[in-house]
Amino acid sequence: xxxxxxxxxxxxxxxxxxxxFKAIVGIIIYVGILLFVGSMYYAVSTEGQVYNxxxxxxxxxxxxxxxxxxxxxxxxxxxxxxTPAQTAGSISGERERQTLDLLLxxxxxxxxxxxxxxxxxxxxxxxxxxxxxxxxxxxFLFGGITPGDIIALFLFYIVIxxxxxxxxxxxxxxxxxxxxxxxxxxxxxxxxxxxxFLIAIYLVSMRYITDPFIQQMSVPFILYFNPLFGLGDIMxxxxxxSTQNMFRDMFGxxxxxxxxxxxxxLSPWVVNIILMCIIxxxxxxxxxxxxxxxxxxxxxxx
Amino acid sequence: xxxxxxxxxxxxxxxAVDHLNLEVKKGxxxxxxxxxxxxxxTTMRVIATLLPPTRGTAVVDGxxxxxDPVKVRGKIGYMPDFFGVYDNIKVGEYLxxxxxxxxxxxxxxKKRSQDLLELVHLTGIEDxxxxxxxxxxxxxxxxxxxLMHNPDLLILDEPASGMDPRARLEMMGILKELKNLGKTIxxxxxxxxxxxxxxxxxxxxxxGKLVAHGNVxxxxxxxxxxxxxxxxxxxxxxxxxxxxxxxxxxxxIEKEGNTIHMSYDCDDDELWLIIxxxxxxxxxxxxxxxxxxxxxxxFMEVTYGYEAK
Numbered sequence: 285x286x287x288x289x290x291x292x293x294x295x296x297x298x299x300x301x302x303x304x305f306k307a308i309v310g311i312i313i314y315v316g317i318l319l320f321v322g323s324m325y326y327a328v329s330t331e332g333q334v335y336n337x338x339x340x341x342x343x344x345x346x347x348x349x350x351x352x353x354x355x356x357x358x359x360x361x362x363x364x365x366x367t368p369a370q371t372a373g374s375i376s377g378e379r380e381r382q383t384l385d386l387l388l389x390x391x392x393x394x395x396x397x398x399x400x401x402x403x404x405x406x407x408x409x410x411x412x413x414x415x416x417x418x419x420x421x422x423x424f425l426f427g428g429i430t431p432g433d434i435i436a437l438f439l440f441y442i443v444i445x446x447x448x449x450x451x452x453x454x455x456x457x458x459x460x461x462x463x464x465x466x467x468x469x470x471x472x473x474x475x476x477x478x479x480x481f482l483i484a485i486y487l488v489s490m491r492y493i494t495d496p497f498i499q500q501m502s503v504p505f506i507l508y509f510n511p512l513f514g515l516g517d518i519m520x521x522x523x524x525x526s527t528q529n530m531f532r533d534m535f536g537x538x539x540x541x542x543x544x545x546x547x548x549x550l551s552p553w554v555v556n557i558i559l560m561c562i563i564x565x566x567x568x569x570x571x572x573x574x575x576x577x578x579x580x581x582x583x584x585x586x
Numbered sequence: 587x588x589x590x591x592x593x594x595x596x597x598x599x600x601x602a603v604d605h606l607n608l609e610v611k612k613g614x615x616x617x618x619x620x621x622x623x624x625x626x627x628t629t630m631r632v633i634a635t636l637l638p639p640t641r642g643t644a645v646v647d648g649x650x651x652x653x654d655p656v657k658v659r660g661k662i663g664y665m666p667d668f669f670g671v672y673d674n675i676k677v678g679e680y681l682x683x684x685x686x687x688x689x690x691x692x693x694x695x696k697k698r699s700q701d702l703l704e705l706v707h708l709t710g711i712e713d714x715x716x717x718x719x720x721x722x723x724x725x726x727x728x729x730x731x732x733l734m735h736n737p738d739l740l741i742l743d744e745p746a747s748g749m750d751p752r753a754r755l756e757m758m759g760i761l762k763e764l765k766n767l768g769k770t771i772x773x774x775x776x777x778x779x780x781x782x783x784x785x786x787x788x789x790x791x792x793x794g795k796l797v798a799h800g801n802v803x804x805x806x807x808x809x810x811x812x813x814x815x816x817x818x819x820x821x822x823x824x825x826x827x828x829x830x831x832x833x834x835x836x837x838x839i840e841k842e843g844n845t846i847h848m849s850y851d852c853d854d855d856e857l858w859l860i861i862x863x864x865x866x867x868x869x870x871x872x873x874x875x876x877x878x879x880x881x882x883x884x885f886m887e888v889t890y891g892y893e894a895k
Contacts, residue, residue: 292686296672296679303674383670385636386731390687391659577636578655 292392293400298407307408314362314412318419322355348426349523355423356437359416360444360515363409367445368469370408371452373462374401375575380462388577395572398457402449402568409445413438433522440518440553444511447560448473450567457574480510503552509563514556521551587612587739587770588633593642595628595794602628604794605642610772610787612738615765617785618774625794626774627667630741633772634664646739660688663732667744667774669724671717677703677727678712681734688735695734702730706760722753729760740764742773746780758784803854803876815857817846820870829867833860 301307329347375398378384387397423429452469459465484507491501507513550558590608594601603625610616618626631637633644635655644651646658672680678699685695703709706726711719719727725745732740745761746754758780764771765784775781781788782802790798790805798805803813819826823844830836835852850857864871 290686292683295686296675296683299679300672300674378670381670381672382666382668383672385631385634385664385666386670386684387687388636389634389659389662389664390684391656391689391735392687393656578638578652 291396291400291403293387293397294403294407297400297404301404301408310366310408311412311415314366315415315419317362318355318358318416321358322351322419322422325351325354344426348423348429351426352420352423352429352433353519353523355416355419356515356519359413359441363412363441363445364448364473366412367405367409367448368452368466368473370405371402371449372456372466372469374398374405374453375456375571376459376462376465377456379460384575388575393572394576395568397575398453398568398571402446402453405449406442406445409449410442413441429522436518436522440515440557443557443560444515447511447564447567450564450571454567454571454574457571477510477512480506481512484510508552508555509559511556511560514553514560517552517556521553587614587647588616588772589643589645590629590633591643591645593629593632593644594640595625595632595637596640601794603632603639606791606794606796608789608796608799610739610770612770613765613768614787615761615771615773615785617781617788618772618791619778619781619788620774620791624791626791627743628794629791630664630743630772630774634662634741635659636664660735661738663735663737663740665728665732665740665742665745667747669721669728671724673717675716676712677708677714677716677719680716680727681731684731685734690735698734698736699730702733705733705763706730707756720753722749722756725749725753725757726760729757733764738770740769740771740773742771744774746775754780813851814847814849814876816875817848817861817864818872818875819844819846820872822869825867826864826869826871829863829869830860833863835860 326347329350373380375384378387388394392400417434420434423434424431448469451472452465455465455469455472456462459468484504487504487506488501491498503513588608588610590606593603593606593608595603606625606629608616608629618630620626628637632639633646633651635651635658638652647661649657649661651658675683681699681702682695685698686692690698699712700709703712706729708723708726708730711723716724716727729742729745732742742761746757749757761771761773761784773781773785785802787800788798788802788805789796817826821844823841823846826846827839827841830839830846830848833850835850835856836848837851838849840847850860852860861871861874
């Protein structure tokens with residue numbers, strides 16, 4: 285591997301993490317949950333079809349898309365639950381094991397240490413996602429979903445895992461104990477989802493109060509920070525015309541951001557991904573500054 | 587090799603290191619002595635670029651620890667007083683990881699790991715998991731880790747703490763080998779007589795201040811007012827005293843059975859001539875002990891049982 289691309293922390297974490305029994309059990313449980321929920325839904329739906337005698341081709345397509353939606357949402361929730369557990373101990377765990385000083389004493393920069401930690405967690409999440417591929421491929425049997433849709437969804441998962449992971453790593457640098465860092469990460473991520481949504485609703489309602497005859501209002505910008513909004517947009521586009529304009533239909537809002545001076549309108553999920561990448565970069569930079577023992581521009585107490 | 591000037595480290599209102607000045611020459615072994623909480627570890631951590639000083643400077647081989655910490659890290663090997671272990675890692679992988687972190691090419695890392703394991707007497711355990719090793723073995727492995735990038739300066743914070751006597755002796759033997767290899771070492775230890783044997787220079791720190799600094803004998807002379815040697819004889823004590831009285835460097839003689847406590851004022855170059863005079867006159871000398879428990883005496887004399895507040 286090129287030396288510049290080599291990250292010792294990433295290599296070590298991959299090696300030691302995958303040696304544990306916990307890693308294998310994690311994959312089994314992850315796929316098991318998806319399989320259980322998917323098969324339960326399939327069993328219940330097909331039973332209903334037999335009794336109701338519905339049009340098989342359309343029913344199969346509907347079954348496929350609904351199954352896809354269900355598994356995609358479940359996978360999203362699982363990633364939200366697993367990522368903080370994987371990353372919130374990155375730095376606090378090093379402190380607890382008393383290995384952080386040894387790491388900081390090496391020539392590795394603090395940024396490459398936190399990036400290595402994030403990448404190794406992402407690698408495990410990626411493994412979980414890939415292990416769910418056979419289950420997703422079952423959806424193709426029913427039609428309505430393309431491989432491109434699944435690739436786009438998986439890329440979105442990676443970005444979400446990245447931002448959630450970087451937030452958890454940040455808390456791992458703030459708190460000395462992994463348990464505290466993990467709990468605060470979960471609370472923050474939950475609050476982030478709920479608050480951005482509530483603030484967006486508040487802004488929309490305030491706008492309607494001040495101007496009841498407004499024709500078309502844009503989605504409040506804060507909603508673009510909510511990963512659920514991005515996920516909803518991706519899935520709405522993938523699932524066809526009936527739900528394509530879900531947000532517009534439900535809330536009467538104009539979607540997407542137009543770039544000034546051009547005709548380009550960025551889709552909500554694209555804006556969402558860009559914002560997630562920016563948050564990730566900010567979190568990683570702050571985390572690296574936090575663990576840096578000697579800051580060359582600031583002389584004084586840590 | 588190491589130059590510390592007016593070093594101050596404060597944690598809020600508490601001053602851990604108080605205007606400390608220090609110089610360690612290349613190839614020298616410097617022993618850091620002081621009660622718990624005196625500021626030894628804090629000073630070592632500042633030199634190891636793990637803590638920013640509040641004031642003052644520490645320069646390693648011409649490089650300031652604050653201005654260019656990354657460059658300093660390439661010049662120092664730090665061994666803390668604890669041994670942090672990653673789960674599920676083998677000895678070979680452990681050394682390889684740290685070698686990689688210092689940017690050592692893969693091929694060199696393997697060769698270097700083997701050489702260092704041999705140096706610390708751990709040959710053939712590359713495939714063993716680190717967490718199953720004994721404390722002594724872990725400490726030696728930690729020493730090997732700190733040497734992976736071949737640093738000029740070693741900072742060893744209590745390297746033999748918690749070890750049984752055999753493991754401690756083994757560790758001291760390895761440190762002597764490193765001394766012969768020309769490494770500059772700063773070492774702190776509570777086992778003072780081990781430091782007496784090993785160190786060229788010692789510094790006694792208390793309340794964050796360096797209260798004594800220099801050659802063990804010089805400090806002893808300064809603190810106790812004289813240098814002392816204890817000579818044990820089989821018999822002929824009076825004849826020995828007569829011979830010693832004729833030596834100009836001898837300041838005082840005290841008899842205690844077949845043992846003579848002699849105070850003197852000269853360097854080792856002259857001291858051996860005094861001992862030679864006894865042997866040439868066929869005095870049955872059993873042993874010479876240069877100021878027994880020197881360092882303990884110095885330590886007790888210059889410190890006041892201060893504990894960190």
